[in-house]
Amino acid sequence: MKKGHDVKRYPGLSVLSFAFFLYLYAPLFVVILYSFNANRITSVWTGFSYKWYSSALNNDALMAALKTSLTVAGIATVVATTIALLAALALVRGKKVRFRKLSETVVNLPLLLPEIVLAVATLILFSLIGVQNGMLKLVIAHSAFCTPFAFLPIRARLQGMSLDFEEAAADLYASRWVVFRRVTLPLIFPGLFSGAMLAFLISMDDFITSNMLSSGGTTTLPVYIFSLIRAGTSPELNAIATMLIIGSIILATIALSIATRGQSTADQPQ
Amino acid sequence: MTDLSADNRTQGPKRKVNLPYLGLLPAWVIMGFALILPIFIIAAVSVSTRGAYGGFDWGVDFAGYRQIIFNEGWSGEMEFTPQYLLIILRTILLAGVTTGICLLLAVPVAYWIASQPGNRKSILVFLVTLPFWMSMILRVYAWMIILGRGGPLPRFLEIFGAQEGLSLMYNDGATLAAMVYTYIPLMVLPVFASIEKLDGTLIEAAHDLYGNRWTTLRRVILPLTAPGIVSGAILVFVPALGAVLEPILMGGGKQMMMGSLIQLQFGGGRNWPFGAAIAMTLLIVVMLVLIVIALRSAQKDREV
């Protein structure tokens, strides 16, 4: 291939980028590799084994933490996505909304502030008003900080969607509700879906707030993993990590492919 | 007749205006209850006194803030102690260095990704995003394995004569490594987005007007991608300031940052007013950063 003089190409970039992706993924492969180590001591390789996977799957504390995390994340996702959808509709489609900028900042507030401050804040709040139910505390806090993650993709989708479709539906005798149900909702669905997905993931992943709020019965998965790490690295921990990494990859692939597929169906000329 | 229709018209839009406010209500309620109100409570707690059995008692006392700078002896004498100030400085420094390293890595990588053909480009963007979908604690944990005693990196260095049983853990460098690793996708994505929007003919025009690659980079590419760089810097710097997991797991007990210090006060330390004072300090630092950036970009908008 003739190289010529491509002004947009900078020398050394591909080598650097290759190194970058290696840096991004090598640590994960190390974890995955070590999870198959037969030896109890992580760093000493003695042989290939699946045994840590079966011991992880039989770990009741792990399964309880997973259940807690899934429950909290499930509820928080529904709550946060609903709040985010309503807010996005109001902010993007509402006419003459006063304090639009302020409302937008409020919705995105969890992104602007360090999470540790928010975690401390909710801890003090719940201890002041005497909320004892650990699950309730987690659900409220998670719903709040997951909202902007659901909000941003939904808003982007709404902003990218031409008003013409909704006007055309109203022109064809559809009432507000019918316009929403039959035109707006299906067209923003990819945004709604990836927003919900993100909210779910952020909730599943959260450590700082959950660690602050969790009490005996409501240990979430990251909090449990943290306690395992404090107890020292172990091949079982590596097996758990590997399963979670694979799970994340599958979820992310599904979410992103739905989001991009949605993009291509909206490829109508303006 | 005309009066009637005028009345109807003012009523029509009024009904519509209520709907957006109704839609925003849940967001305001949850943010107000779970975020805004608690922040005021933190401010109040930060000037309260320490409770006898942990927690706090209401009051107005700046002991929490005093403790950042002074150590109160048994007899009430004040002694200047730099340890917490050092933690604050280290936090800002580490967050700043993290942002800088992320930026240095992200700009060329984002540029390279943007120059790839369509299909490969979206795969590469996906690959940058993917680690962000993985549990943060696991990403930090991966670095504990890599840098820990007997891990791949110490083993590698042992080949070159490093002492046996070397551990690269529990220092600022380890914290930094984990921070850069966890936050870099947040820098690459916005920078990529603004580089991709860049019109390729502008680069050609710069070269056409006798600019070399370096001039083009400095005078055309970087200024035009500044918005992406700024938002990437915010996305990295703000969470880095509040980092908790990295200093706890990588830095060990000694090399604390503000986040881990706060965590400690509400966990084992049980000094809520002091923890709240540190939290307020962190909040103020973050706010200052955001305000400075907002003012600068507003100024830029005026100039343009």
Add this chain to the structure above:
Amino acid sequence: MFRKCSFIDNRPALYVLNEHPVGKRIVMISKRCLNFGDSQMSQQTAVGVNDVSKKFGSYQALRSVNFDIRENEFFTMLGPSGCGKTTLLRMMAGFETPDTGSIQLHHQNIVDIPPHKRRVNTVFQSYALFPHMTLSQNVAFGLENLGWGQAKIEARVGEMLERVHMQDFASRKPAQLSGGQRQRIALARALAPEPKVLLLDEPLSALDLKLRQAMRDELRSLQRDTGITFVFVTHDQEEALDMSDRIAVLGSGEVQQIGTPSKVYEEPANKFVADFIGETNFLDVDVLESSGTSATIRTPFGQVITVPCASAVPHGKATLSIRPEKLNLGDQVEGVDFEAKVVKKHYLGGYTHYLLAVGGAEIRASRRNASRAGDDFPIGDNVHVGFVENSARVLVK
């Protein structure tokens, strides 16, 4: 007490009061009937625009606009971008509300009626076909919202798709269609519910030239066949002249002139209309004498002639508008004549455009190349130019 006793064209026209206390037979004629009687001469009004004004921020988009659109006509709102034509159309559809004035549909003020309750449909500039629905779902959408029965909807959708020659594509999605096909589906979708008025917002602007010409014919015959009132918005004067029964020329938020295509072209009401529609030459002239319909003027070349005018022009300075194709050259000259010098010429095959200098002014003339010989006037030569008085027009300066 009242009894309908006669019908004209299925409309209740006459009400007869049979048993009046006084015992006389009194014939009451309904107001609607009177209107109908009128419309034997001028047709009934479909859309009335009464004194409509609209401001967007500090920008005055419409300044107390008044006009009526008649039933069954192909009515075009023509004007440059920003003249307010699209705003007016959106007001008829219900997407904008006038600041003052009213919009009437069959004499009913519809300003406060939301879009989904107006029996008016729109063909959007972007077509706005719902990308997640098939073509037949798109066409059925309005009918479903009107509460039609399933069988009736299916029949109507089939009929509409056939009408726009798209019956074979019924289960496709809009993304699989070409621009012209989308256009047809947008038309079918808007016409399916049998609206009282069809609004078309520059529907041809996204199509390429050849398709645009074919669609003009199709739109025109669709309007004739359905008998539905079409309100068409465009900035393309050729489209407007070709398709319309009447044209409203809009400029800077006001109606500049309303009339048939030939009226707005041949008898422009003012400089704006003369300039916007077609090409023209403006010459500074002195008005010596004027009545309401004609004026005696002195041309820059010294002749005194009497030409038609739009309205009474005051004495003194005025503008004479004369279209390039009305200026005859060489052997074709008749009427007022003068000498000019050829400055530039553009040979365009069927026509040649000449730029001529005369008495310090430059005028453009267009000549049909009817025969090869004698059609060629070289640059720099003097040429004989002339025009018939009533093909020119005096306009207020």
